[in-house]
Amino acid sequence: MSDIKVEKLKTYIETPLIEIDSMKGVGPFKANKETQEELGFPGEKIDNWKEVAINKIADTVSKYRSVQVFLDICVKCGACTDKCHYYLGTSDPKNMPVARQDLFRSVYRRYFTFSGKYFPKLVGAKDLDDEMLDDWYNYFHQCSQCRRCSVFCPYGIDTAEISMAAREVMNSIGVGQKYSNQILGKVKKIGNNLGMPEPAFKDTLLDLEEEIEQETGVAIRIPIDKKDVEVLLVAPSADFFAEPHIDGFIGYAKVFHQSGVSWTLSSYASEAANFGMFIGSYEVMRQGALRIRKAAIDLGVSRVIVGECGHAWRVAYSFWNTLSGLGGGAGDEYALQLQKQLDKRYPQPQHIIEFTYDLIQQGKLVFDKSRNDHRVVTFHDSCNIARGSNMGDIENGQFILPREVIKAACSNFVDMPIETIKISTFCCGGGGGLLTDDLIELRVKGALPRMQALKQAEESDAVNTMAALCAICKSQFSKVLPYYEFDPYMVVSVHQLVGEAIILDKEPKSKN
Amino acid sequence: MAEILGAEVDEEGFLINISDWNEDIAIAMANEDDIELSTEHWEVINFLREYFDEYKFAPAVRVLTKSIAKRLGNDKGNSRYLYSLFPYGPAKQGCRFAGLPKPTGCV
Numbered sequence: 363m364s365d366i367k368v369e370k371l372k373t374y375i376e377t378p379l380i381e382i383d384s385m386k387g388v389g390p391f392k393a394n395k396e397t398q399e400e401l402g403f404p405g406e407k408i409d410n411w412k413e414v415a416i417n418k419i420a421d422t423v424s425k426y427r428s429v430q431v432f433l434d435i436c437v438k439c440g441a442c443t444d445k446c447h448y449y450l451g452t453s454d455p456k457n458m459p460v461a462r463q464d465l466f467r468s469v470y471r472r473y474f475t476f477s478g479k480y481f482p483k484l485v486g487a488k489d490l491d492d493e494m495l496d497d498w499y500n501y502f503h504q505c506s507q508c509r510r511c512s513v514f515c516p517y518g519i520d521t522a523e524i525s526m527a528a529r530e531v532m533n534s535i536g537v538g539q540k541y542s543n544q545i546l547g548k549v550k551k552i553g554n555n556l557g558m559p560e561p562a563f564k565d566t567l568l569d570l571e572e573e574i575e576q577e578t579g580v581a582i583r584i585p586i587d588k589k590d591v592e593v594l595l596v597a598p599s600a601d602f603f604a605e606p607h608i609d610g611f612i613g614y615a616k617v618f619h620q621s622g623v624s625w626t627l628s629s630y631a632s633e634a635a636n637f638g639m640f641i642g643s644y645e646v647m648r649q650g651a652l653r654i655r656k657a658a659i660d661l662g663v664s665r666v667i668v669g670e671c672g673h674a675w676r677v678a679y680s681f682w683n684t685l686s687g688l689g690g691g692a693g694d695e696y697a698l699q700l701q702k703q704l705d706k707r708y709p710q711p712q713h714i715i716e717f718t719y720d721l722i723q724q725g726k727l728v729f730d731k732s733r734n735d736h737r738v739v740t741f742h743d744s745c746n747i748a749r750g751s752n753m754g755d756i757e758n759g760q761f762i763l764p765r766e767v768i769k770a771a772c773s774n775f776v777d778m779p780i781e782t783i784k785i786s787t788f789c790c791g792g793g794g795g796l797l798t799d800d801l802i803e804l805r806v807k808g809a810l811p812r813m814q815a816l817k818q819a820e821e822s823d824a825v826n827t828m829a830a831l832c833a834i835c836k837s838q839f840s841k842v843l844p845y846y847e848f849d850p851y852m853v854v855s856v857h858q859l860v861g862e863a864i865i866l867d868k869e870p871k872s873k874n
Numbered sequence: 875m876a877e878i879l880g881a882e883v884d885e886e887g888f889l890i891n892i893s894d895w896n897e898d899i900a901i902a903m904a905n906e907d908d909i910e911l912s913t914e915h916w917e918v919i920n921f922l923r924e925y926f927d928e929y930k931f932a933p934a935v936r937v938l939t940k941s942i943a944k945r946l947g948n949d950k951g952n953s954r955y956l957y958s959l960f961p962y963g964p965a966k967q968g969c970r971f972a973g974l975p976k977p978t979g980c981v
Contacts, residue, residue: 391885545978555979562929569937600980603934604965605953635980671980797980799886799966833980851954 366806368845373818375782375811377444378453385454389500390800393538400547401646404536411535412490416473418534422527423474429527432519433470436460442511442521447788448504451807456501459511459521465497466528499537502528504804506794507640508745513785525794526642533641541798542637546646553653554599554633563629566602574612580866582619584627590662591624592705595714596634596654596678597669600833607836609862610670610855616864617718617857620727625667631657634674635833639681640795647677651685655700658688664705667712670855672744672793672832678711679751709755715831716753718860719763722770729863734772737827739859740819741765741777742812742839743787744832758784764856768829771863776823782815790830792838805838806845813846820848829856878902888969888976895923895973903971907962915959915971917945922972932969932977 395405408414423430442459444450449457456462464486471478471487478487488494507522532538548557558566567584574582585591595618601611618625631653638647658666666688668678683689687697689710704710721727741764753759761784769775782788791808819825830836830853839853875882879902881894887903889895900919904911911919921941925933933941935953943951956964965977 541978548978556931556977556981557979558931559929562931562933565929566934566937569940573936573940598980603977603979604981605935608934608936837980 366803366845368806371817371846372814373821375450375814378450380455381453382455385448385452385457385500385504385804387500388496389503389539390796390798391540392499393540393543397540397543397547398533398536398538400550401533401538401543401643403533403538403543407536411495411537415490415495415531415535418531419470419473419527422530423470426523426527428520429523432463432524433467435517436463436467436519437517439516441514441516445511445514446505447508447510447791447811448506448804448808451791451810452504452804454504456497457504459505462501462505463519463521463524465494465501466524469494495532495537498528499532502532503539503796503801506745506789506792506796506808508789508793509749510745510786510788513749522794526639528642529640530642533643538641539795541800542641542795546637546641546650549633549637549650549653553630555635555637556599556603558599558603558632560629563602563632567627570602570608570612570615574615578616578866580619580868582615582866583870584615585625586627587629587661588624588626589660591626592663593618593623593625593665593667594631594654594658594661594663595625595627595667595669596631596657596674597627598634598671598674598833599632600837601669602632604833604837606840606851606854606858607670607833609858610836611857613855613857613859613861613864614669614714616861616866617714617721617727619870620864620866621717621721622870626661626663628654628657628661630660634668634671634678636674636677637795639673639677647681648685651677651682651688654682655686655688655696659696659700659703662703664703665708665712666704666710667714667717669714670831670833670857672746672834673750675713676746676750679713682711713753715763715767715856718767718857719754722767727770728865729771729860730865731771731773731863733863734859735774737772737859738774738776738823738825739768739772739827739829740775740816740823740825741768741783741856742790742828742830742835743783744830744835745787745789745793747831748785748787761785764829764831767856768859771859776819776825778815778819778825782811788812788815790832790835790838791842793832793834797834797838802841806842809838809842809846813842813848816848817846826852827859828853829859830854831856878906886970886976889973892926892973892975899973900971907967909960911971912959914946914950918942918956918959918964918968919972921945922968922974926972926974932965932974935965938964938968
């Protein structure tokens with residue numbers, strides 16, 4: 363662990379006094395020429411960057427009217443100031459959502475409003491110069507686009523949209539972030555965030571089949587590229603690679619085995635995550651969505667199910683319909699073909715939690731909860747699921763269903779304090795393309811509010827397990843929990859809890 | 875561009891050219907992290923390199939732990955043990971010492 367100053371953890375959240383410029387810096391590593399060009403961005407900061415950036419802002423506000431509205435309507439009431447985990451954890455006033463957004467807003471005002479053009483000082487309008495660009499790069503990579511501040515904004519301003527727009531403008535002038543853009547390049551070339559080639563992907567899962575059989579005595583299959591099955595499962599690639607994710611993936615396989623529903627993974631679309639959203643690029647986000655559409659069409663599936671990945675579910679639930687026609691919306695030839703192919707009796711796309719929850723409701727899954735009796739479980743709502751999606755087509759279903767699934771598999775469940783969960787959930791501290799080692803100080807500090815809430819649950823209810831539904835959250839917690847003197851192994855997938863308690867039949871159930 | 879024993883490394887300390895790797899580089903990287911490489915470290919590093927040779931990719935954590943269980947005994951085939959060898963993570967720190975690229979993604 364590196365030397366990051368972490369104060370003794372309290373069980374409640376305190377709004378810190380401001381420490382000006384405490385997180386000033388150069389931001390995360392920048393993407394190199396090759397990485398930038400792979401995504402169609404200029405390889406390095408271009409000479410006429412200012413002019414191109416201003417044109418890009420014009421283009422962005424005309425294309426996304428929401429962004430223009432959000433830039434125009436803030437009245438600086440301050441309701442958001444103490445709602446951001448990065449401000450609470452770092453005390454840097456530029457991490458107050460209103461101040462971070464104002465880096466963009468002041469530039470917008472300077473070039474796009476009458477008063478800003480002629481009386482900039484009167485209205486706080488500022489030039490886009492090198493110093494401002496440096497602040498953009500640094501502070502727009504201290505926003506995880508979690509949208510907690512938006513919940514408390516009386517005008518409903520969506521800060522994430524502004525952070526996304528800022529990153530899109532920066533990419534358009536050749537200033538991109540290494541971590542996110544390198545990952546997007548790998549998805550484009552290989553099909554997943556890891557850059558895991560097909561032979562490694564296949565052999566890793568074959569190994570896993572063997573392991574499950576050794577452990578359970580049941581031959582549970584993990585089909586890959588199997589045609590004409592019912593379900594295409596699209597999971598975050600961390601589920602194949604990392605811990606604790608892998609035990610969640612084993613949980614999905616056990617649920618499919620018990621359900622009798624035929625399923626497959628795709629080696630072409632072996633990634634649910636879509637970092638295109640984090641960098642605000644509609645085009646890059648669309649390319650990711652189209653890979654999944656192509657896999658669904660080629661494999662002839664009638665359902666598409668998404669694994670435990672927070673922002674993937676937001677992209678799938680909220681954007682796939684218009685991006686790729688998966689779920690209705692887009693009207694091109696392939697979108698129409700896919701819509702004909704998909705089974706309308708089921709939600710398209712569907713979340714793995716919805717799938718498991720339905721089976722539980724139908725009495726098709728049987729659990730031995732005592733296998734999880736050593737655990738007192740709490741649940742971390744992931745931001746993109748909590749504030750950017752729904753489940754089960756019922757109000758607040760995205761909060762209800764995961765908890766019901768956990769309770770079906772565990773006897774001991776307690777929630778963390780109400781102001782830190784559900785719609786008010788705090789980010790893990792690593793979302794939005796910030797899960798990189800070069801931002802470790804920010805990640806540790808940004809986790810503070812979640813750690814405080816967890817501490818309270820530990821002290822009041824002896825919580826020793828925190829379940830999550832997002833690959834980023836799981837990796838982030840595994841890394842930062844030790845800084846706060848928690849056991850890094852206390853974070854688990856929801857489907858790990860399911861997988862541990864589920865009672866398996868020797869043979870897969872036949873359908874129905 | 876930074877160097878270690880004459881080999882170019884990126885800003886995160888990973889070799890630019892995998893073919894530049896040799897054992898002295900691994901030892902030097904470990905020394906920078908205050909780690910003295912033991913037989914157990916070398917078992918992990920060698921396995922990472924063998925796997926990479928075949929798949930052009932680093933092994934998943936579960937593949938690694940299973941292989942280490944075979945080589946060093948069942949009590950050592952788990953990620954807690956691997957983290958005791960490589961405190962910054964077997965995937966990231968282990969790959970760096972082994973001269974492999976850094977695993978990316980939500981890991």
